[in-house]
Amino acid sequence: MSLAKPAMRGLLAKRLRFHLPIAFGLSLVAAAAFKFAVTEPRKQAYADFYKHYDSTKEFNAMREAGVFESVRPTGK
Amino acid sequence: MLSSDCLWSFSSTASVAARSYSHGKQETDEEFDARWVTYFSKPDIDAWELRKGMNTLIGYDLVPEPKILEAALRACRRLNDLASAIRILEAVKDKSGPHKEIYPYVLQELQPTLNELGIPTPEELGIDKA
Secondary structure (H helix, E strand, O other), rough: OOOOOOOEEEHHHHHHHHHHHHHHHHHHHHHHHHHEEEEEEHHHHHHHHHHHHHHHHHHHHHHOOOOOOOOOOOOO | OHEEEEEHHHHOOOOOOOOOOOOOOOOOOOHHHHHHHHHHHHOOOOHHHHHHHHHHHHHEEEEOOOOHHHHHHHHHHHHHOHHHHHHHHHHHHHHHHOOOHHHHHHHHHHHHHHHHOOOOHHHOOOOOOO
């Protein structure tokens, strides 16, 4: 049984034509997944934290705890 | 990295990218094969030209046609270079990559030439396995 002639040209081109769009697509999906699973929740967490943040109150709490050198706790 | 010229050559039948012109007549597969058969058929081809030709040919996105390989093997015979002849067979198998049906087909087509020139295959020598 003699073998039939197989395709011998453009084998890499055929492979790339198939795999490169998939590779680009998967990369875009990976980037989108990271954006929506990590970046956006993180940004939201910061936004939520600072939405009702009272910097003066926090400063005074830190001052009373004695962590500053530039200002001493009140009293004493 | 991927120039528009390379994309054009993906959709054409010719796989040569020695010069990435998008103008100029595209060489047909038959013209390409004939050119390489002529190259290796030069009666006084020297060892450098044989190596250069094979290395250039291996760089293309194709497995060389049996008729090109036959001309190359005969050039090896003229140069008394059995090692290169066997190496050419190894290169064909390597170029085929995952397409395992190509190498047996090429060996089938080259069998008369291999017998005539007394060239053993890597498999017959047992050097195809590491």
